[in-house]
Amino acid sequence: MKSYLNLVNGEWKGTSQTITIKEPATGKELGTVPAMEEKEIEEVMQSARQAQKEWQALAVVERAQILHQAAQLLKKEAVEIGTLLSKEIAKSRAASIQEVERTADLIAYTAEEGCRMEGQILEGGSFSKKDQNKIAFVHKEAMGVVLAIAPFNYPVNLAASKIAPALIGGNTVVFKTPTQGAISGLQLARIFHEAGVPAGVLNTVTGRGSVIGDALVTHPEVDAINFTGSTEIGTHIAELAGMKPCIMELGGKDAALVLEDADLENAAKEIVAGAFQYSGQRCTAIKRVFVTEKNADALVAAIQKEMETLSVGLPEENADITPLIDRFVADHIEFLIEDALLKGAVAKTKYQRERNLIWPMLLDQVTVDMDLAWEEPFGPVLPILRVKDVEEMIRLANASEYGLQSAIFTNNYPLAMEIGKALKVGTVHMNHRTQRGADHFPFLGIKNSGLGVQGIKYSIDAMMRMKSFVFER
Ligand SMILES: NC(=O)C1=CN([C@@H]2O[C@H](COP(=O)(O)OP(=O)(O)OC[C@H]3O[C@@H](n4cnc5c(N)ncnc54)[C@H](OP(=O)(O)O)[C@@H]3O)[C@@H](O)[C@H]2O)C=CC1
């Protein structure tokens, strides 16, 4: 079994304790990663701090060249890294390779966008006559050391979407990999290292978040935190972080609102793809559907039909539905389904489970007293809520603690815009499934779905602070 090591100050290092990473689909051992302890974090933080000044002193175009090199190397190794990723998190092999290729594109675009970062010049006289001799030059500078924490479901992409903007902005990075996903995360770090990222500029930390997370977040050398993961852990981190700037991408309960004039065939297609891609383990998955009685039966039938095209199996078979990340997630989903059925929901597909593999499940007649109407399952179960009218759709959509995205299905665009304005979410998709891309679009969650804005240009901005130089003429 292969032992993977951490990148610390430009060298690959192990620790006395290790964690064995197993494949969720088969239980086979994939490799070990170091289980870092609090005392080992010190060296990581000091190396990131020491490397920062010199990294920031490079011209942006020099940092961009290294990022471009990383993007090229990653693309070259997309199949190998994607195959490993597929085994580690049980994502279909094709989708895993796509994740790596998408990441290479994201890194290259970040390098280009970084070269277009601009300062600003402000005239004092625009505010008052007495200030008219003043002029401010507003410059952007690095935050310093950024702690990047990624979740299991995109261990390469959601790591790079933090690392690349931080690096191009002149920050150094301490990257805490998700434990399930650590091997893939370390492959990304290797690529940056091979591309020429200097020693100390990117460092990795593997080990359970529950053991070392608090020590990382509260470490005095950390200047900013960029986190993607559950609302529970994100809230905990934000509480501990105090005044450190935080970017948070958290949970979601994205709704599809199917209006009475919608093209039901298209809606069903988009809803099924949106709900079941990577077995529903996406923050942006469609996690509830609102429809009025007029269309409900037809929509449910169309969704059922579309779901028949979903294959269930192993990641290497490129199945649509693959085993979930662990059996605890599967247990939670089973609980949500049982609770809904007990309270009167109608199963439109047969419930089937083998260990952590759950067959795609459609539940009709879900009502607001069921946990499934509100909780994020992070798995292949889709609830249909029948409502009276559009007003009730908006009210229920907004009653969620989450506010990531929504999808509206209608051909009435003026009405869709009105509904979209009333929805408390970061993004509204028109006649399309909810999703994060294109990766340079702004991506944000409100309420318990997050803090700050991601998306390439916005992510770079979030990794920099302004400093003004004021001149008196
Ligand atoms: N809005 C968005 O863009 C996205 C949101 N998500 C959300 O993420 C969740 C699923 O991902 P999952 O990985 O299970 O999320 P978790 O919140 O369990 O873990 C996310 C990361 O945080 C680490 N961590 C755990 N505890 C701490 C701590 N105390 N301090 C610092 N870091 C810690 C984890 O490490 P370890 O693995 O070692 O526990 C992991 O690297 C879902 O709720 C989903 O909606 C996912 C992707 C995108």
Ligand SMILES: O=C(O)[C@H](O)COP(=O)(O)O
């Ligand atoms: O983790 C997630 O769920 C992602 O941020 C969503 O990305 P996607 O919409 O491209 O799958």
